[in-house]
Amino acid sequence: MRIVDFEVRKECPPQLCDCERERLLDDPQADLAILRLNLTEEKRLLAHIEGIATYAQLQKLQLLLKKNLGVELQIAPGSGEVRTVRGFQIRLLERPGLCRKTRAAIPAAVRRCLAAHPEIAFAILNENDLLGGV
Numbered sequence: 001m002r003i004v005d006f007e008v009r010k011e012c013p014p015q016l017c018d019c020e021r022e023r024l025l026d027d028p029q030a031d032l033a034i035l036r037l038n039l040t041e042e043k044r045l046l047a048h049i050e051g052i053a054t055y056a057q058l059q060k061l062q063l064l065l066k067k068n069l070g071v072e073l074q075i076a077p078g079s080g081e082v083r084t085v086r087g088f089q090i091r092l093l094e095r096p097g098l099c100r101k102t103r104a105a106i107p108a109a110v111r112r113c114l115a116a117h118p119e120i121a122f123a124i125l126n127e128n129d130l131l132g133g134v
Contacts, residue, residue, distance in 0.1 A: 008035040012099055020096040034069050034097035042102055049109040050116070055123035058113070071095060075110060077128050085114040085121060 012019055024030045037045070052058050058075070065071045072093040090107040092098065114121045 007038050008032070009038045009097075009099065017100045019099045021099075024097045030096070031070055032097070034071060034095060037069060037098075037102065042105065046105060046109045049106065050112050052113050052120070053117055055120045058110075058120055071098060073106065073110070075124060077125055085111045088114065088121070088124065 008025075009021065011021060021035065024032065024035065049061065052061065062073045062075075065073050074089070074091055074093065076089050078087045078089050088111070090110045092103045092106055094103065114124075
């Protein structure tokens, strides 16, 4: 097991998560950036996501997640009609070290953000040309 100089996320209960945290720590070539997202940092991230007020801020968050943690957050309209924020496909791509709970909590926070700021949802729809430039 590698020694790291930062606080890493605590171990998930066995059989309940598929994050492969231990395998990641055992691999000397692995990128450990995702393990910086411990429970305290995850709570801060979720609060930050819910505080986002513009589409530009959401796009910046997506870039920072990719740059700092190596995690890709995908937000796109669903294949059917989008009537509510439930119509959006929001997910974090799986990656070793990313906890199952985190993969569910971050999209849920984004949905709450979209529900609080419908103009962001409209911007996403407009970017995907679903509003036809209206």
